[in-house]
Amino acid sequence: MDLELTDEQRELKSTVARLLRTEYDAAAREEILRSDKGWSQEKWETFAELGLLGLPFSEEYDGADMGFGEVAVVMEEFGRALVLEPYLSTVVLGGGLVDAAGTAQQKQDILPAVITGEMLLAFAAYEPTGRYDLTAPATTATEAADGYTITGEKSAVLGAADAHTFIVSAAADGGVGLFLVDASAQGVAVDGRVQADGIRTGSVTFADTPATRLGTGDASATIERVVDTANAALAAEAVGAMEASLTMTAEYLKTREQFGAPIGANQVLQHRAAEAYATLEGAKSMALYAKLAVTGEQSAADGEGDSKSRHRDVLAAKLIIDDASREISQESIQMHGGIGMTMEYPIGHYAKRLTVIPRTFDDADTVSQELASLGGLIEPQAAELG
Structure with a gap:
């Protein structure tokens, strides 16, 4: 088994490292950290232009059709520069869930917008009473005339304050379902927080909030x-x-x-x-x-x-x-x-x-x-x- 980086991965590593050395030094990061959003829209757009947001996704959705090996290269370089942008919440978690569980139409509606940097996702799964348990959410999903409604509270939601769409886990059909919720939908309340490391997170409450099921069946x-x-x-x-x-x-x-x-x-x-x-x-x-x-x-x-x-x-x-x-x-x-x-x-x-x-x-x-x-x-x- 060859454990070395491929030529493409080495080139990716070099490109990302060079960008971060020149544009994401300690002074630049401090300025971003102190901004209202706590991350840079300009840097996010640069990541999109370089194709970093589309690395693990299929070419069918305008992605690079690569894989986690390339994502790991990017994450390591992001660690060296302490990058604040919501790559983990939007690309790895949110995009990963849509790619793994979504229907073809849902992928087509969401992934191209993620890849261009236009859509931010947040995975709302952890709950105040559930600690780290993701297998038995107290949040419930109820069938409605035009889809579902979601009721419950989620905590430690990475990227909560800026997300355009939440991917919410909830009890459904005797198992765990995943649901898409528009951040501006009725009944959504976000309480933004800042972690010790400067990364933005938050608690999100859903009260009879309209939702669409992501894929079908149990999502555990x-x-x-x-x-x-x-x-x-x-x-x-x-x-x-x-x-x-x-x-x-x-x-x-x-x-x-x-x-x-x-x-x-x-x-x-x-x-x-x-x-x-x-x-x-x-x-x-x-x-x-x-x-x-x-x-x-x-x-x-x-x-x-x-x-x-x-x-x-x-x-x-x-x-x-x-x-x-x-x-x-x-x-x-x-x-x-x-x-x-x-x-x-x-x-x-x-x-x-x-x-x-x-x-x-x-x-x-x-x-x-x-x-x-x-x-x-x-x-x-x-x-x-x-």
């Missing part, structure tokens, strides 16, 4: 698959952010002087930096493992190819990457000393993002419990004695 398996893909995308983003943090820290150790010598001459700091880089390499391997899991390559190699193995592998990768995010973000702050705690210095912003990523779709306790219920990454086998 589709939701799990798309959230697995989103977790793999976050793994790639975390790797980019961790690598940028350590690069910045190493440069600081070389240039910050005390008692007439760079602090990097201190052997203890050298050891701590070396351990952090070893942790980063492990995280890179697990991000690759998650990518292979959602693209099917890992499952095919194992001879499994089922949803259980994909979900298990992504959870295992997430557990290690989340731990690495905590370790590297804290070590980077520690090695910077007091300046690392100031808002004016970029390293603190990386620490914030690396603190939020592990809690975006679940947390360490939830992941550990679920992974254990699946039998762990390596299923136990009884030893033959004698």
